[in-house]
Amino acid sequence: MKRDLKLILAGLAVYLVVFGLKTIGFLGDFPMLVINLSLVYMILTSSLNLINGFTGQFSIGHMGFAGIGAYISGILTTLIWKLSIDTPMHTRVPLFLVALTLGGIAAALAGFLISIPSFRLRGDYLAITTLGFGEMIRVIINNIDYVGGPRGLLGIPRISDFTIIFLITFLTILILRNIIYSSYGRALLSIREDYIASALVGVDTTKYKMFAFTVGAFFAGIGGGLLCHLIKIAHPTQFGFMGSILLLVFLYVGGMGSLTGSILAAFVLTVLERYALPVLFSSMSSFTLPRWGFEVGQEWRMVLYSFLLIIIILFRPEGLFGGKEAKILIPEEDR
Amino acid sequence: METISAIFNFKQLVNGIQLGSIYALIALGYTMVYGIIRLINFAHGDFFMIGAYAAFFMSTYLVARLGNAPIVLIFIGSMLASACAAMLTNRLVYKPLRYRPRLSALIAAIGVSMFIEYLFSSLPFIGASFRAFPEIIQRRPYQFGLIQLNNYQIINLAVTISLMLFLTFIVRKTMMGKAMRAVALDKDAARLMGIDVEKIITFTFFIGGSFAGAAGLLASITYPRIFPYMGILPGLKAFVAAVLGGIGNIPGAMLGGYIMGIAETYATAYRSLYGEGIAFAILILVLLFRPQGILGEKTAEKV
Numbered sequence: 001m002k003r004d005l006k007l008i009l010a011g012l013a014v015y016l017v018v019f020g021l022k023t024i025g026f027l028g029d030f031p032m033l034v035i036n037l038s039l040v041y042m043i044l045t046s047s048l049n050l051i052n053g054f055t056g057q058f059s060i061g062h063m064g065f066a067g068i069g070a071y072i073s074g075i076l077t078t079l080i081w082k083l084s085i086d087t088p089m090h091t092r093v094p095l096f097l098v099a100l101t102l103g104g105i106a107a108a109l110a111g112f113l114i115s116i117p118s119f120r121l122r123g124d125y126l127a128i129t130t131l132g133f134g135e136m137i138r139v140i141i142n143n144i145d146y147v148g149g150p151r152g153l154l155g156i157p158r159i160s161d162f163t164i165i166f167l168i169t170f171l172t173i174l175i176l177r178n179i180i181y182s183s184y185g186r187a188l189l190s191i192r193e194d195y196i197a198s199a200l201v202g203v204d205t206t207k208y209k210m211f212a213f214t215v216g217a218f219f220a221g222i223g224g225g226l227l228c229h230l231i232k233i234a235h236p237t238q239f240g241f242m243g244s245i246l247l248l249v250f251l252y253v254g255g256m257g258s259l260t261g262s263i264l265a266a267f268v269l270t271v272l273e274r275y276a277l278p279v280l281f282s283s284m285s286s287f288t289l290p291r292w293g294f295e296v297g298q299e300w301r302m303v304l305y306s307f308l309l310i311i312i313i314l315f316r317p318e319g320l321f322g323g324k325e326a327k328i329l330i331p332e333e334d335r
Numbered sequence: 336m337e338t339i340s341a342i343f344n345f346k347q348l349v350n351g352i353q354l355g356s357i358y359a360l361i362a363l364g365y366t367m368v369y370g371i372i373r374l375i376n377f378a379h380g381d382f383f384m385i386g387a388y389a390a391f392f393m394s395t396y397l398v399a400r401l402g403n404a405p406i407v408l409i410f411i412g413s414m415l416a417s418a419c420a421a422m423l424t425n426r427l428v429y430k431p432l433r434y435r436p437r438l439s440a441l442i443a444a445i446g447v448s449m450f451i452e453y454l455f456s457s458l459p460f461i462g463a464s465f466r467a468f469p470e471i472i473q474r475r476p477y478q479f480g481l482i483q484l485n486n487y488q489i490i491n492l493a494v495t496i497s498l499m500l501f502l503t504f505i506v507r508k509t510m511m512g513k514a515m516r517a518v519a520l521d522k523d524a525a526r527l528m529g530i531d532v533e534k535i536i537t538f539t540f541f542i543g544g545s546f547a548g549a550a551g552l553l554a555s556i557t558y559p560r561i562f563p564y565m566g567i568l569p570g571l572k573a574f575v576a577a578v579l580g581g582i583g584n585i586p587g588a589m590l591g592g593y594i595m596g597i598a599e600t601y602a603t604a605y606r607s608l609y610g611e612g613i614a615f616a617i618l619i620l621v622l623l624f625r626p627q628g629i630l631g632e633k634t635a636e637k638v
Contacts, residue, residue, distance in 0.1 A: 058438060060445070117622055124375045124441050128574065129622055132615035135571070139615075143608040241567070245449060248442065300457050306449035313443045314431055 003331045004174060010328050011170045015163075022162065030274075033230075036162055038270035039169040040227045045250040045262040046176055047219035052248075053256035054180055055212040056192025057118055058127045061134025062220055062247050065107040067239025068137060069221025070228040071147055073103030074156045077229065081157050096159045096229070100168075104221040110137075111217020115210045122195070131241065138240040152235035153228070160229040168226060172219050173329075177259060179215065181331050188212055192257070242302075249309050255319025260326040265319075273301065345482060347600050353488045353557060355596020356495040360550035361573035362580070362588035363502060364421075364543030370519045370583035371539045373437060377444040378424055380570015381451040382417040382544045386551025387468070387561045388461065389416035394471050404471045413552045414545035420451075421544025422537055430533070448570075455563035468559035487557050494553060498546060499589050506585065511538060519583065572599070575618040581631025590629060 018035065021027045027035070048062045076099035081092070110133075117129045147153045179185050187208045190198035199205050228234040237243075250269055254261025312319065361383055368376045390413040394404040428447055432440045456463035475486045506512035517525040518535045526532050554569065555561050576595040580587025595614060603610025621628065 058441075117619065120626065121622060123437055124373075125578075125622060125626065127438075127441060128375065128578070129619060131571070132575075132618045136612055136615045139608070139611045143611075242449075245445060248445070252442065300453075302453040303450060303457055306446045306453060309446035310428060310443055310450065313439050313446065314428070317435065317439050 003333070004178070006332075007174060007177070007328055011166075011174075015166050015170075018166075019162065032162060034271055034274045036160065036165050036230055037227075037274075038267045039165045040160075040223050040230065041247075041250060041266035041270055042263050043169050043172045043219055043223035043226070044247055045254065045266045046173060046259055047216045047223065048247050048251050049254075049257070049259065049262045050176055050179070050188075050219075051212050051216040052251060053258070053262075054185065054192060055188040055209065056195075057209060057212065058123060059114075059130040059213070059216070060127050060241075060244050060248060061114075061130040061132070061137075062216075063224075063239045063243035064130075064134030064137040065111055065217040065220035066224030066227065066243070067134075067141060067234070067236070068110050068224070069100075069103035069107040070224035070234040070239065071103075071141060071153060072106045072221075073099040073225035074153050074228045074234045075147065076102060077157055077159065078153075078155060092159065093164070096164075100222055100225040100229075103225040104218045107221025107224070108214045108218035111213040111215075111220075112210060114217070115213035118209050118213065119206050131244075134239075134244055135241060138236050141236045141239070147234075150236060152233050154233055156228050156232050156234065158229060158232050160226045165226055165230070168222060172222070173259060173263065176219070177329055177331070180259070181334050184208065184211065189257075245309075246305065249305050252309060252312050252319050255322035255324070257323050258319070258321040258325055259329050260324065261319055261321030264321070347604050348597060349484060349488055351597030351600035352593060353491050353596070354600055355593035356491040357550050357554045357557070357569065357592075358573045358576045358595050359495050359589045359592025360498065360546050360553070361569060362576040362592045363499065363585065364546045365574050366577040366580070366582055366585060366588040367502075367515075367539050367543045369577065371515065371536055372429070372433070372440075374429065374440050374444065375574065376429075376543075377441070377570070378448040378451060379421075379543065379547055380566030380568075380573070381448050382421050382547040382566070383551040383554070383569060384455070384561075384563060384566035385420045385451070386413040386417040386548030387555040387565065388455070388551075389413040389548065390552045390555060391466060391468055391561055394469050398469060398471075404469070406471060409471065410549065410552060414548040417548025417551065418541045418544035421540040421547070425537060425540040448567075452563050452567070461563060463563060465560050465562045468555040468561055470559065472556060491553050491557060494549065495589075498549060499585070502542065502546075502585060505542070511535070515539060572614040575614045575621075579617060579621050579628055581628030584628065584630045587628055587630035 018027070022032055044062070044066060048059065051057050051059045051062070073096075077096055080095050080099070084092075114130060114133050118126050121129060141147060142150050180188070187198070187203045188211075190201075190203055191205055191208055195205065224234075224239070227238075250265045251262060253269060254263070254265030316322075361379060364379050364382070365376065368374060368379070390409050393409050393412045397404040397408070424447055428443050429440060432443055455461045472486070472490070477484045477486070504512075506515060514525070514530045514535050515538070517528065517530055518532055522532055525535075550569075551566075554565075572595055573592065576591035577588045578591070579594060580589065580591030582588075595617070598613055598617065599610050602613040
């Protein structure tokens with residue numbers, strides 16, 4: 001508790017500032033939505049960072065875990081809400097948290113399953129396996145009529161408000177930080193740095209890989225649950241390959257093995273996406289190239305993201321904060 | 336009843352071979368590039384898509400200008416378009432990453448793949464919507480007793496097999512092929528022997544890309560509907576096919592492609608859900624139980 005005190009105080013300060021700005025009406029509905037989204041992406045990106053950045057494994061189906069969490073918790077809350085129409089809000093929040101946790105546990109189970117091939121596979125083969133896994137999740141969801149199939153799961157109640165999301169994001173980051181600076185974290189780092197050497201000095205690589213995948217998937221499931229209760233829909237394409245790639249872009253922009261990077265990249269890129277790009281594109285589409293009828297739409301956003309990913313890999317493969325951490329995220333005895 | 340189910344099965348088999356030919360052609364490119372530089376070239380499925388679009392634009396242009404579309408011209412054109420895209424990608428993105436960790440190149444490949452797809456769907460003269468591919472070869476059914484075939488199935492099989500024979504000839508009998516095998520075996524030793532490694536890699540991308548272009552043309556003749564994301568799933572499935580046959584192994588890619596095509600057709604006929612998922616199920620099973628593939632040789636991991 002003591003070693004977490006400063007971080008908790010900092011979190012509280014951020015919360016109070018944002019909450020205060022919201023209360024006095026400075027931050028309206030749309031800015032709050034953007035902030036909430038960026039917080040959810042922080043959870044998703046930092047949980048991916050645990051697997052890819054800190055353990056050196058390679059998962060490119062991370063949104064699949066989020067999809068499991070989203071669908072499980074979404075189905076549960078929709079059912080609960082139907083059964084208890086008149087109950088007041090404050091009794092529903094604990095139920096929501098239970099549903100969220102169950103979604104996280106289901107995702108963690110999937111993460112555990114996907115870690116089994118990772119004992120034998122490394123590098124690109126593992127990447128393909130996780131990709132195949134993520135696509136299978138999407139295909140399965142697409143074909144279950146009960147959850148809406150390709151239409152998506154509609155009518156999920158909106159319960160994720162700023163307080164809940166902030167609290168869970170904060171807890172996620174706190175727990176991930178404490179894992180990284182514990183003996184478990186050292187083991188994960190040693191697997192990343194040199195797999196064979198760490199096995200030679202007695203690190204149980206199987207156990208730790210399993211651990212990283214399970215924990216990473218758990219938080220991804222929680223993030224997915226929060227996401228679908230924020231935007232009121234869970235849709236199979238959200239959790240497909242493109243979603244996972246978006247997380248990879250966030251991760252690589254922020255930097256592998258840096259929680260600070262994941263947090264900042266998720267925030268900055270989400271805000272940029274929702275504010276700067278629409279403005280930029282609306283001004284661009286007002287001029288039309290006569291020959292082609294050239295108009296710039298939302299699709300260019302993904303063109304930009306993928307271009308950004310290539311440029312970062314080519315010129316700054318460690319990302320903006322590769323391996324570096326803000327002081328507040330490092331426990332005092334480790335500085 | 337027996338004959339009916341036998342005919343049904345045979346029809347599925349023929350359909351499977353028709354689909355498998357396309358997978359096999361894409362898988363050949365995957366396997367060659369992987370064999371030479373150990374890179375899963377994610378963008379390979381997009382070279383396939385570029386081939387289909389090149390064929391589309393050429394045939395509409397030629398039909399508008401000349402009234403008919405000479406198939407040989409379109410065939411060569413789409414192969415060249417894909418090959419140029421492949422060489423350009425190699426030069427601009429993969430070459431600077433050649434001596435970096437392998438995962439960097441993989442991420443870059445994913446980035447390139449997304450870039451091509453979204454660029455194509457954003458460009459106004461291409462667009463994200465589906466387009467109907469013109470019927471440049473007329474479909475002709477043939478009846479052999481109870482068995483029905485059409486010329487598309489025969490064309491697909493014939494083109495794929497002749498291209499594979501051509502590739503086998505290059506790899507086995509020419510100096511270029513000898514150099515390719517040397518680079519695949521040991522890049523540094525090959526360089527010491529005076530082989531221009533970069534030239535060989537470019538050549539590999541050229542061949543792989545042109546095969547993907549040919550596959551794009553065949554696919555858009557057989558299933559006449561094209562769109563910018565059409566390369567994603569065939570690309571992934573062809574990759575699975577390459578892994579199944581033993582990655583880096585040319586006959587293996589061919590075999591894997593046909594197995595994938597047939598398995599998918601039968602599974603889809605059984606239930607469409609299984610058809611979509613079977614590729615990934617096969618992938619995970621192969622990686623778990625025989626990671627070197629059917630025809631691949633087992634190699635010890637180097638420390």
